[in-house]
Amino acid sequence: MTRPIIGRVVPERWRTTGATAPGQRTVGEPGTARIAVDLLGGDQAPAVVVDGALRACRADPSLHLTLVGPADAADAVLAALKPGDRRRITTAITPTDTISGAVAAVAQGRADALVSAGDTRATVLAAARELGRWPGIRRPALTAVLPTVAGRVVLLDVGSSVDPDEETLAWHARLGAAYAAVVYQVPAPRVGLLTIGTEPGKGDRLRRALPNLLVDLPLPGGARYAGLVEGGDIVLGRAADVVVTDGFTGNVLLKGLETAYALTRPPSPDKTPPPRAALLLGVSGTVVVCHGAAAGPDLAAGIALAADLHRRASVAAIADLLRYSEVSHD
Amino acid sequence: MTRPIIGRVVPERWRTTGATAPGQRTVGEPGTARIAVDLLGGDQAPAVVVDGALRACRADPSLHLTLVGPADAADAVLAALKPGDRRRITTAITPTDTISGAVAAVAQGRADALVSAGDTRATVLAAARELGRWPGIRRPALTAVLPTVAGRVVLLDVGSSVDPDEETLAWHARLGAAYAAVVYQVPAPRVGLLTIGTEPGKGDRLRRALPNLLVDLPLPGGARYAGLVEGGDIVLGRAADVVVTDGFTGNVLLKGLETAYALTRPPSPDKTPPPRAALLLGVSGTVVVCHGAAAGPDLAAGIALAADLHRRASVAAIADLLRYSEVSHD
Incomplete structure (x- = not known):
């Protein structure tokens, strides 16, 4: 056969x-x-x-x-x-x-x-x-899942696309939304963009340009763009189910938080923390x-x-x- | 007068x-x-x-x-x-x-x-x-201090210079070394570069170019370049006393870790955690x-x-x- x-x-x-x-x-x-x-x-x-x-x-x-x-x-x-x-x-x-x-x-x-x-x-x-x-x-997204106070958050990219352009991050928003909908059955995933302040105009060149692209982007699984989120939101998990960032920042944050959680304890209500492994989407x-x-x-x-x-x-x-x-x- | x-x-x-x-x-x-x-x-x-x-x-x-x-x-x-x-x-x-x-x-x-x-x-x-x-x-550095397992780590920049060039990060290495020497009396501060893997060639364009510049850079206070560090090293504190990064990544990591520590506990042996405030150097x-x-x-x-x-x-x-x-x- x-x-x-x-x-x-x-x-x-x-x-x-x-x-x-x-x-x-x-x-x-x-x-x-x-x-x-x-x-x-x-x-x-x-x-x-x-x-x-x-x-x-x-x-x-x-x-x-x-x-x-x-x-x-x-x-x-x-x-x-x-x-x-x-x-x-x-x-x-x-x-x-x-x-x-x-x-x-x-x-x-x-x-x-x-x-x-x-x-x-x-x-x-x-x-x-x-x-x-x-x-x-253009560049697949390494997609991790982190425990948060509110449950779990999908974080991408965490190391594949370290110098991405806007179009790549827009694609990653789609990929992350589909991941949350399929793997975690999140009904209408909220997709956030990771940056350094929630007022418009904050962030680097890439992040200042992206919101205009994301706000009109069709997303799968009934997902919607939920706006700008900050580093602390990856811990609290209240602002978004999916958080999009470049692979450099995502990797640094992931390793920082995973190390912190290994030493203290994860903030999650889940008894079983998500695996410290990422899917290449x-x-x-x-x-x-x-x-x-x-x-x-x-x-x-x-x-x-x-x-x-x-x-x-x-x-x-x-x-x-x-x-x-x-x-x-x- | x-x-x-x-x-x-x-x-x-x-x-x-x-x-x-x-x-x-x-x-x-x-x-x-x-x-x-x-x-x-x-x-x-x-x-x-x-x-x-x-x-x-x-x-x-x-x-x-x-x-x-x-x-x-x-x-x-x-x-x-x-x-x-x-x-x-x-x-x-x-x-x-x-x-x-x-x-x-x-x-x-x-x-x-x-x-x-x-x-x-x-x-x-x-x-x-x-x-x-x-x-x-060119751009002053917002300089934060975080608790770690091994004591404290100076992290800069955490939000001032979001699209830095190599020269700016080299200056920040000098500023951070001087800060650690003066404020914390670290005898010969180890200055690390934050990236996403400790093998040469890891990281984005900026981080791939920087080590060659940092390795020969004269640093104040007897400081020396200690090589590449990762997100988890900001928690463990063993690899470097000072960690240099762009203001975007630094801000995201700082807010993530501070939020995690506020919910669980800081990894530090210090009874008094460092203030959640940064000095503009x-x-x-x-x-x-x-x-x-x-x-x-x-x-x-x-x-x-x-x-x-x-x-x-x-x-x-x-x-x-x-x-x-x-x-x-x-």
Whole structure:
């Protein structure tokens, strides 16, 4: 049976099935998620990735992993698993460029999603090249979720687009709105623009120009532009469900708040904080990025996020909401 | 007796006296600090400023305030003080442009320092125009101090220079180093550059260009460039004593962390957290800026900071460390 190349599948076809596209060979039972894991991604790789893979496997009996990296790291995972669980592991032995290897596994249909804590720029470029970007997307958006007093806030971009233009941030507003509507079922997401004061005219050149563009921008999922928000609103969560910013500011704020919450406590009423991992939105596939400084539990949370997004066919549903029906390739 | 115009006094002369320049008329006893307060600065002005002024007066018997704003707000302060304390209040009744009024009080020697929670841009421009910028300073730096696990970190800029060039950030590195050396007596301050990954080549255009400039930059106070730092380092405080960034990113991060710390707790071992107020470095005078959303205690802390910096002649000492001997005016 011929497998569709996931990057070229039209989003509507993805959405119809949930876990698999029509005609796709299933590897295990329904609900199986096959995640490609970059064993060499992250400052403490491969040790933390081995740890994260093991934690993820033990927590989710329907998880299958494709381990992309050197043989000794893959062997460390296999050796630590019970014999019965080893069949859930596939190895893709490659000593270098494990990011491209993990992306290729998804592009060739051998995995449903990938997780890497490696270089963000390399991951974004490989994903855009091999999986294809959605039409109109110049730069995909790394999309994080943070706990707030009022619940959760979607923050994008957190590291992909560090010198964006206005059009890129307008696209990210659309992507973030669709993410909140699909993944968190927010009825009519409020999309805020992160800046340094809520009076008109505050902010840098980019932020002074954007409100005029955002106020008339059609947004998916019944979303609306909710105006300017400040750094504190990412903690309080009252002003917006989705906050748009450049990847430089978003990354700095995300790492600052995550570090603060790890030391004190998150402000959220949720018992389970959102994973410290981000979804790359705007490419035709499920690509999850963890911090370079990620620990084993963060990698496990990233793998669980990827599996959950795949099982819910979230990326296809987001694409569907944005009414894409084709995929562009570089 | 002719009073020197403070903005034109060479810094060395400031430093010789502490509270007052040579030949300057003293208003009260030694140790007196005369602070001009912008009654209309801040989202909740004048109520929060009245509250802050009263708190500051009650906490510091040697504090004199020049209240710049409408008569009813000034009267509210006077009415709430004991009769014996009212002599410590001077009023400068002006219905509008209270920022310029407060700056003028300092420029004309009627006050030793000023505090405003009003529009940051307006304060920076008025201070640069009326007090004069130090030589080489294109844009003064709003300099905040944050609690960290390891103590305190100086963060600049937090809102003055939102579209800086490389040269401006290099100047801010010098200013921040001098601030840490003078105000906190840090022996050899480590100056870090805020970015989104510690490997070379990370960050946006500005941040990719800067390390080459910073690595060879002469810094005051025995300071040295300590390399790239990330958002989490502003919480941990281990990598640098001073962190340099653009005013947009700095403001977003500052407001995010301050809001998080207000809800949970600061990560600092200090019992007294640093004030939520910033010093404008690079102008010839002591100018303290509070957030637009500042509450009464924040205004009081800002006034106390201004008084403390004045009494220690900190701004003059910073200028001295930077070996300035003249002042440029637009």
